[in-house]
Amino acid sequence: MLPPFASDNYAPTHPEVLAAIAQANEGYAVAYGADPWTARLAERVREVFGAGAAAFPVLNGTGANVVALMATTSRWAGVVASDVAHLNTDEGGAPERVGGLKVLTRPTAHGRLTVGDIEAWAGELGDVHRAQPAVLTLTQSTELGTVYRTQDLRALVEAAHAMGLAVHVDGSRLANAAAFLGVGLRELTTDVGVDIVSLGAAKNGGLLGEAVVVLGPDDAPTPGAAAARRAAAAAVPYLRKSTMQLASKTRYVSAQLLALLGEPGTPVVSTGSTTAPLWWRNxxxxxxxxxxxxxxxxxxxxxxxxxxxxxxxxxxxxxxxxxxxxxxxxxxxxxxxxxxxxxxxxxxxxxxxxxxxxxxxxxxxxxxxxxx
The missing domain is CATH 3.90.1150.10 (Aspartate Aminotransferase, domain 1)
Structure with missing residues (x-):
């Protein structure tokens, strides 16, 4: 039997990630994220995504998506998404069952939404009979293996913000998109105005765990977006617990993310084979x-x-x-x-x-x- 080509989830955990977990297993550490690994992860996320970015380790990608969407919306809200978005087709209705958020889909070419797809929902705003579009979710890279380029992302984010929508990136394969474009993670998120990110690890050499990253208010394009990011960062800790995504031994999730992103002070991104962080190499x-x-x-x-x-x-x-x-x-x-x-x-x-x-x-x- 040949190795599987069904999913990148089938791949083993990278040895450097396993080594980081083993190192984190030495001795005792305070539970629920009050540990040195999670503190270093918070520092590293600020280096990678910008000052003010806040990282919240969670257990899996579906949980990251649900927590991120709930943090940026209201119970009567809707989530604008591609028809093939993972959170629409392969998460068991979790955004709707757990988050109470209706997913509003548009048919897409090769999985990528357009500005017109977002603006098509403008007529729903203010209509009490309709779920109110409140957040745009973009999968990067998409379920069809395609990538949003930075200029396309910026146009989508600007259109969403003009309608009052927050912007979420399902980044289960964000690393693959960045490697394809030859840019860092910040260029595909903070620099184009994205508000909140589900940062993937399991598909890129991790064992178990992802993170919700709320991007910095000072990097927000408008005062309204800055206020929304502060509110999201305040909400995520409680949502993470109430949705059963808070790991008691958070250090093991944070250690994996540190292995992929690099420890604080190391180069944020480099294409050199020996200097590139593990997320890029993988x-x-x-x-x-x-x-x-x-x-x-x-x-x-x-x-x-x-x-x-x-x-x-x-x-x-x-x-x-x-x-x-x-x-x-x-x-x-x-x-x-x-x-x-x-x-x-x-x-x-x-x-x-x-x-x-x-x-x-x-x-x-x-x-x-x-x-x-």
Missing amino acids: AAAANAAAARLRAGVEALGGDVVRLTRPTQANAVFATLPRDAADRLRARTLFYNWADGESPERVEARWMCGWATSDSDVAGFLAALAQSL
Whole structure:
């Protein structure tokens, strides 16, 4: 059986993260985040995202999304999202069940919302019969492996803020987007006016845990946004506890995030192989594996396997005959994403992770050729 190409969640935990957890396991530490690791994480998040940014470790990505959205909205509010947003399709209705927030979706091309998609909800504002659009959520990179560029993000944020909406980024793969664009995490969040971030770790070499990051009020584009960020930062600790996302032994989550982001005082981002923080190295490795996989699929030639989406982060999408997909799945795990161009064909998603090696890709491509 070949290594799986179903999800970057299938990858093992990075050895540097495991070492950080082991180091954090020495001796006693105060519970619920009053520990040295969480204090250093708070310092590091200010270095990475800007002065005033506040980090709140949580247990998983769904919890991070729910807490972040609840902190920026009211119970009668709605969340503007892509139709394929993870929080809409794959979180069991948690934003609605737990957060009480209606998800307001728009159909998207390759998973990316446009300014027009946001402005389409303007007519709902002030209508007592409608869930009030209150926050825009953007998945970066998207569920379809595409990336919002900085200029596009800035336009989306400006449109949302003009309508009075806060802006949340589901950053489960934010590292992959940053590595693809060659920028730091701040450039995709603080610098374009984003208000709050679900910072991913598990898909990029972590073991268990993510973080909610409320960006600094002093970096907010308007006084209203600054006030909203202060209110969100004050609300998150209570929401985190009431939604069962506060870990008693928070130090183990914070230690992982520190291993990925780097300890305070280290370079925030560098593309050098030895100086880059672990989050960058892992994301760049996953993206490079996906690029090699895509190139190998293209090299097969013919029209039997058809690439369907841009490969910008660590995902490759293609259609192929269903029977060939079934034969390939007997050799490696992956998901059928959608129906293909005909009933006999299916669109598959092939994901790469930080640990996907050249030999893994070569073995997959050989198995794909055989399955055809």
